[in-house]
Amino acid sequence: MSKEIKRSVPTDSEVILGILNGSKDVLEKVYKAYFPMILQMIVMNNGNEDDAKDIFQESVLVLYDKVKSGNFELNSKLKTFIYSVCRRLWLKRLSQLSRNAGNVKDFEDVLPVEQDLEKHEERDKQFKQMEKALVHLGEPCKTIIEDFYIHNKSMQEICEKFGYTNADNAKNQKYKCLQRLKKIFFQAD
Amino acid sequence: MTEQIEAYLRGEMTEREKAEFEQLRAVDPLLDQQVVAHQTFIEQLKDYGNKHRLISDMNAIHETLDMRAIKEEVLPKSMIVRKLWDKYRMNAAVAASVALLAVFSTLFSTGYFSKRNALVSGYNALRREMSKEVDRKIQRSKKELMQNIKAHSMQGPVNPGEYSGTGFALTTSGYIVTNNHVIEGADSIYIQDNSGNSFKARKVYAQPQYDIAVLQIIDKNFSSLKSLPYTFKRSTADLGENVFTLGFPREDYVLGTGYVSSRTGYKGDTVQYQIDIPVNSGNSGSPLLDTKGNVLGVISGKENNVDGASFAVKSKYLIEALDEAPQEVKDDLILSNKNSLSGLSRKDQIKKIKDYVFMVKVY
Numbered sequence: 314m315s316k317e318i319k320r321s322v323p324t325d326s327e328v329i330l331g332i333l334n335g336s337k338d339v340l341e342k343v344y345k346a347y348f349p350m351i352l353q354m355i356v357m358n359n360g361n362e363d364d365a366k367d368i369f370q371e372s373v374l375v376l377y378d379k380v381k382s383g384n385f386e387l388n389s390k391l392k393t394f395i396y397s398v399c400r401r402l403w404l405k406r407l408s409q410l411s412r413n414a415g416n417v418k419d420f421e422d423v424l425p426v427e428q429d430l431e432k433h434e435e436r437d438k439q440f441k442q443m444e445k446a447l448v449h450l451g452e453p454c455k456t457i458i459e460d461f462y463i464h465n466k467s468m469q470e471i472c473e474k475f476g477y478t479n480a481d482n483a484k485n486q487k488y489k490c491l492q493r494l495k496k497i498f499f500q501a502d
Numbered sequence: 503m504t505e506q507i508e509a510y511l512r513g514e515m516t517e518r519e520k521a522e523f524e525q526l527r528a529v530d531p532l533l534d535q536q537v538v539a540h541q542t543f544i545e546q547l548k549d550y551g552n553k554h555r556l557i558s559d560m561n562a563i564h565e566t567l568d569m570r571a572i573k574e575e576v577l578p579k580s581m582i583v584r585k586l587w588d589k590y591r592m593n594a595a596v597a598a599s600v601a602l603l604a605v606f607s608t609l610f611s612t613g614y615f616s617k618r619n620a621l622v623s624g625y626n627a628l629r630r631e632m633s634k635e636v637d638r639k640i641q642r643s644k645k646e647l648m649q650n651i652k653a654h655s656m657q658g659p660v661n662p663g664e665y666s667g668t669g670f671a672l673t674t675s676g677y678i679v680t681n682n683h684v685i686e687g688a689d690s691i692y693i694q695d696n697s698g699n700s701f702k703a704r705k706v707y708a709q710p711q712y713d714i715a716v717l718q719i720i721d722k723n724f725s726s727l728k729s730l731p732y733t734f735k736r737s738t739a740d741l742g743e744n745v746f747t748l749g750f751p752r753e754d755y756v757l758g759t760g761y762v763s764s765r766t767g768y769k770g771d772t773v774q775y776q777i778d779i780p781v782n783s784g785n786s787g788s789p790l791l792d793t794k795g796n797v798l799g800v801i802s803g804k805e806n807n808v809d810g811a812s813f814a815v816k817s818k819y820l821i822e823a824l825d826e827a828p829q830e831v832k833d834d835l836i837l838s839n840k841n842s843l844s845g846l847s848r849k850d851q852i853k854k855i856k857d858y859v860f861m862v863k864v865y
Binding site for chain 2: 337340341344345348349350352353356357362366370373374377436439440443444447458459462463464495498
């Protein structure tokens with residue numbers, strides 16, 4: 314049933330270097346090289362295209378986290394790692410939907426990835442919590458915080474963007490925002 | 503305070519400030535805790551930002567993918583069909599059974615299965631049913647106008663027949679014509695003449711399209727008839743032509759008179775005439791004659807709930823049907839062309855004809 318998937322695949326070390334450098338090019342290569350495999354696995358196991366997209370993107374997040382935290386040991390192929398993560402995630406999703414209590418029909422080798430996924434779950438929880446907190450924070454605080462801490466813009470730029478009379482005003486505003494964000498974030502905990 | 507912590511973490515302090523702050527941190531565990539908490543929080547925030555960007559990047563890449571090509575490459579062709587089938591087979595099965603049930607229950611409740619021989623509903627084939635079911639049958643929309651001979655058995659001999667109709671002689675040698683619907687599904691057929699003699703007959707030919715059937719008397723006791731008094735009209739009769747018929751709606755002859763009221767039959771059927779004439783069940787197969795004694799047609803039915811709309815198969819089509827008969831039958835079917843009825847009064851005509859009109863009983 315399964316067809317052999319042949320396409321240009323970036324080498325594993327190239328990918329890891331690319332991830333560490335934040336290269337968009339490598340991300341695209343990874344996506345194009347491995348998404349079809351995941352699509353196949355999920356569609357053949359009671360899923361659809363959107364499920365495949367969700368699961369695959371989550372597995373890429375897991376990979377990024379793992380590589381960036383520095384403990385990615387290349388003792389297996391990257392492909393196998395992604396496949397195993399997706400397989401695990403999909404099994405979990407299936408049991409949540411109780412669409413299929415059984416097993417996934419496999420197309421590739423499988424690694425034990427439970428530990429990675431536990432870590433991922435925790436981070437995912439934080440991610441969602443942060444997202445919620447930011448939404449709750451509202452504008453303009455959300456943009457100020459994002460601009461300063463995430464996009465690394467200088468106080469001067471933010472000051473101009475929001476029309477504050479001077480950088481100190483903007484700074485004050487930013488601190489207030491940050492305090493509120495912390496409050497919301499830890500409250501929800 | 504937060505300002506200081508941030509400046510410290512971002513490395514914006516001068517060497518002296520930094521040293522002072524670190525010292526402060528060393529002696530004040532509360533401050534130290536705040537620094538650590540702030541640091542983790544900022545990291546989480548950055549993490550969130552990175553992840554957010556990564557997801558939007560991936561979504562952008564996903565948009566550029568040619569999903570159809572990938573699917574074609576990765577999935578076996580039957581997959582898509584099979585998925586649809588897996589998904590909808592229950593619905594399909596349920597829908598199909600509901601449809602079947604609906605169709606058959608509708609057909610059943612409208613009596614379709616019991617009246618396949620009726621040309622169209624609303625059309626009433628005039629064979630007579632001679633069983634006890636008659637009352638029920640008449641209530642049906644089909645209303646094959648049949649008569650229960652058993653119910654009348656007090657007046658005559660017990661007659662176990664199921665249906666009866668009328669037939670009339672085609673030749674002196676014992677060929678009888680009647681409607682196909684009279685003898686359809688018959689086990690055996692008997693012909694009963696004016697005096698009550700029964701003769702066994704068999705179907706030799708049928709033309710269901712025109713509702714015509716030809717029977718042959720095969721009984722040893724049957725002796726040839728005298729020459730036929732009537733002829734068969736090959737042309738179409740005119741509207742308003744006076745006609746009469748002789749048939750067996752009961753155990754005796756009944757005369758009906760009327761006129762041709764339309765050149766087409768039920769729902770414009772060109773094979774038939776519409777005749778304004780009183781006919782009843784048992785009249786199917788009766789000859790329809792004009793005043794000169796020419797056979798114009800064969801009474802075959804009437805329309806439900808419409809007065810004076812009886813139908814007869816045109817003699818033209820009777821002859822056409824006979825022409826299509828198998829050769830060995832055709833050889834025997836030489837229709838008379840000598841009319842001995844013209845000029846006679848209706849009374850005398852009937853006296854002559856009655857020996858050639860028979861009751862057809864079907865078992």
